[in-house]
Amino acid sequence: MKIIVCVKRVPDTETRIRIAAGGKGIDNSEANFVLNPYDEYAVEEAIRIKEKTQAEVAVLSYGPEEATKEIRTAIAMGADKGILIKDPKALVRDAGAVASVLAAALKGMQFDLLFFGKQAIDSDEASVGPMTAQLLKLPCISFINKLEIGNGTVTAQRDVEGGKEVVASPMPVALTAQKGLNEPRLPALKGIMRAKKIPIEELAPAQVKDRVEVISLELPPQRKGGKVVGEGKDAAVPLAKLLKTEARVI
Amino acid sequence: MGKNIVAFAEAREGKFRGVAFEAVHAAGRFAADLGGKAVACAASAGLTDAPGILAGYGASGVVSLGGDCLQKYSMEAYSAAIAETAAEANASYVFMPASISGKELAAAVAMRMNAPLLADVIEIKTENGGLIARRPMYAGKVLSWVRPVSEPAVVSLRPKMFPAGATSGAKGAVSEKKPSMDSSHIRAVLKELLKTGGGKIDLTEADIIVSGGRGMKGPENFKMLESLADFLGGAVGASRSAVDAGWRPHSDQVGQTGKTVSPTLYFAIGISGAIQHMAGMGSSKVIVAVNKDPEAPICKVADYVIIGDLFEVVPAMIEEIRKIRAE
Ligand SMILES: Cc1cc2nc3c(=O)[nH]c(=O)nc-3n(C[C@H](O)[C@H](O)[C@H](O)COP(=O)(O)OP(=O)(O)OC[C@H]3O[C@@H](n4cnc5c(N)ncnc54)[C@H](O)[C@@H]3O)c2cc1C
Numbered sequence: 156m157k158i159i160v161c162v163k164r165v166p167d168t169e170t171r172i173r174i175a176a177g178g179k180g181i182d183n184s185e186a187n188f189v190l191n192p193y194d195e196y197a198v199e200e201a202i203r204i205k206e207k208t209q210a211e212v213a214v215l216s217y218g219p220e221e222a223t224k225e226i227r228t229a230i231a232m233g234a235d236k237g238i239l240i241k242d243p244k245a246l247v248r249d250a251g252a253v254a255s256v257l258a259a260a261l262k263g264m265q266f267d268l269l270f271f272g273k274q275a276i277d278s279d280e281a282s283v284g285p286m287t288a289q290l291l292k293l294p295c296i297s298f299i300n301k302l303e304i305g306n307g308t309v310t311a312q313r314d315v316e317g318g319k320e321v322v323a324s325p326m327p328v329a330l331t332a333q334k335g336l337n338e339p340r341l342p343a344l345k346g347i348m349r350a351k352k353i354p355i356e357e358l359a360p361a362q363v364k365d366r367v368e369v370i371s372l373e374l375p376p377q378r379k380g381g382k383v384v385g386e387g388k389d390a391a392v393p394l395a396k397l398l399k400t401e402a403r404v405i
Numbered sequence: 406m407g408k409n410i411v412a413f414a415e416a417r418e419g420k421f422r423g424v425a426f427e428a429v430h431a432a433g434r435f436a437a438d439l440g441g442k443a444v445a446c447a448a449s450a451g452l453t454d455a456p457g458i459l460a461g462y463g464a465s466g467v468v469s470l471g472g473d474c475l476q477k478y479s480m481e482a483y484s485a486a487i488a489e490t491a492a493e494a495n496a497s498y499v500f501m502p503a504s505i506s507g508k509e510l511a512a513a514v515a516m517r518m519n520a521p522l523l524a525d526v527i528e529i530k531t532e533n534g535g536l537i538a539r540r541p542m543y544a545g546k547v548l549s550w551v552r553p554v555s556e557p558a559v560v561s562l563r564p565k566m567f568p569a570g571a572t573s574g575a576k577g578a579v580s581e582k583k584p585s586m587d588s589s590h591i592r593a594v595l596k597e598l599l600k601t602g603g604g605k606i607d608l609t610e611a612d613i614i615v616s617g618g619r620g621m622k623g624p625e626n627f628k629m630l631e632s633l634a635d636f637l638g639g640a641v642g643a644s645r646s647a648v649d650a651g652w653r654p655h656s657d658q659v660g661q662t663g664k665t666v667s668p669t670l671y672f673a674i675g676i677s678g679a680i681q682h683m684a685g686m687g688s689s690k691v692i693v694a695v696n697k698d699p700e701a702p703i704c705k706v707a708d709y710v711i712i713g714d715l716f717e718v719v720p721a722m723i724e725e726i727r728k729i730r731a732e
């Protein structure tokens with residue numbers, strides 16, 4: 156079996172966000188970049204399948220030269236090889252453009268399972284997985300938190316509002332990983348050493364257009380909170396009053 | 406010539422969800438601004454609500470999508486049916502809910518139509534005869550105004566960010582449509598829908614959320630929060646620490662790796678207000694924090710803060726809220 160995991164290099168969640176001069180981009184010069192947390196679930200799941208079935212796991216990233224670092228993190232966890240579609244502008248493109256580039260590269264590759272994270276924690280689109288699937292005319296199960304591999308089929312579970320869905324599909328299939336799917340491992344030293352030595356294959360991106368234009372970025376208005384109603388249980392009386400008469404929410 | 410908007414009305418277990426009315430109402434409002442028509446569409450299989458009620462939210466036409474392929478939800482068939490409806494209605498925009506399945510559907514519809522997608526937007530404006538939208542990025546740390554470079558465009562609306570009010574005097578005709586897809590072409594098939602939460606309201610739809618964190622000390626103490634949530638008709642949420650400790654299911658988690666919620670009233674009980682938690686609830690209208698540490702980040706952003714031991718404060722708070730509600 157062959158598995159491909161699409162992974163993105165993203166600023167970690169602690170990074171303070173600064174809007175770049177011009178107001179249309181983010182200044183990430185001081186950001187600490189990591190493998191997108193949801194993609195870790197995807198990588199981990201692929202490796203677990205590999206450990207059971209001897210599958211081959213490749214990671215694919217559309218990113219700048221520096222994204223080889225995140226590809227190597229995935230290899231250190233246990234993936235077999237890495238492919239970088241190199242483009243210095245990759246990380247700020249819209250989901251449709253990213254999916255088009257990924258789909259163009261994936262057309263020439265063979266796989267049974269195509270994993271994504273549910274969402275990249277910078278762009279927060281939660282769209283690249285299902286978009287890529289649609290472009291490749293593949294079935295897709297998104298936001299999965301449980302997966303069983305059958306004979307040429309998969310059965311996955313996902314949480315929806317007020318319930319759980321069980322969805323089955325033949326392979327090849329695209330899957331997007333949600334928290335709960337597994338606990339991603341930390342790369343072991345041996346894996347880190349191995350990842351250092353593996354050459355990363357490079358591809359040129361297909362030329363595709365962005366479909367969404369950024370007009371302006373702004374920081375959200377600061378909440379002007381911080382009103383201390385009181386201390387201890389006596390504060391419950393004024394709180395209930397404020398909620399009813401000032402905030403009018405109960 | 407005006408611009409038409411098609412809105413997809415999501416249903417579950419026979420009933421339209423709140424996000425359906427939000428999408429239809431928004432479509433009605435913005436189609437009017439753009440001099441076009443709003444058309445609502447919904448899959449009719451298993452519906453106990455009449456599709457016609459969508460007209461009351463501002464749609465001048467309702468398309469009831471029948472046919473075998475839509476018997477059960479699937480991204481493949483639903484996205485095909487919505488894209489066909491949009492083409493037939495000559496839509497410039499397709500509005501979808503950014504719900505769990507709405508997110509994948511919107512992505513698939515956009516690719517089927519070779520259209521831009523403005524995902525998970527929280528505000529829409531008309532500008533130069535078209536629409537622009539605002540969407541949060543970086544877990545809400547940045548807001549971005551975006552414009553589709555071409556039309557038609559797909560827009561997914563974050564739940565509870567758009568009003569769902571009925572439009573007085575609105576009337577619209579219901580027409581039937583059978584999508585062209587054959588059900589045998591669906592590959593990812595929904596096998597089962599297991600109900601969770603005992604029919605309780607989902608976090609993303611709740612107007613009031615009572616969340617507990619590590620300060621709750623153990624799963625049994627969440628009973629307090631449940632009784633308050635039940636009394637107020639709300640839902641119980643949790644921080645990641647409470648979920649990771651196994652006190653609450655992951656479906657209760659609020660935050661960057663959990664659910665994004667925008668209730669009218671959010672209680673953060675024994676929650677420090679880490680940036681990843683704030684990412685999920687920062688757009689709540691009113692936040693109440695109960696925390697023994699005045700330096701906890703949540704105390705800086707909450708509208709109302711009580712400093713103290715939650716095991717003393719929460720029972721008193723529940724009692725006072727009951728009293729004042731009874732008045
Ligand atoms: C990639 C990533 C994603 C994450 N995603 C999420 C997410 O989706 N959601 C999320 O919530 N977190 C998330 N986190 C974790 C987040 O950083 C915090 O660790 C977590 O939110 C802390 O939970 P807490 O507030 O319950 O616990 P703590 O930070 O331990 O806070 C407990 C609070 O309770 C108070 N307290 C204790 N006892 C009492 C008492 N008796 N009475 C009153 N107050 C009391 C304390 O003063 C403290 O403020 C994520 C982290 C990372 C790195």
Ligand SMILES: Nc1ncnc2c1ncn2[C@@H]1O[C@H](COP(=O)(O)O)[C@@H](O)[C@H]1O
Pocket residue numbers: 161162163164191193194215216217218245246250253257270271272273274275276278279280281282283284
């Ligand atoms: N530049 C990229 N390269 C590879 N995979 C990506 C890229 N951007 C997004 N993805 C994948 O798509 C998922 C969803 O991203 P998004 O739709 O941007 O939230 C991520 O978790 C990744 O698995």
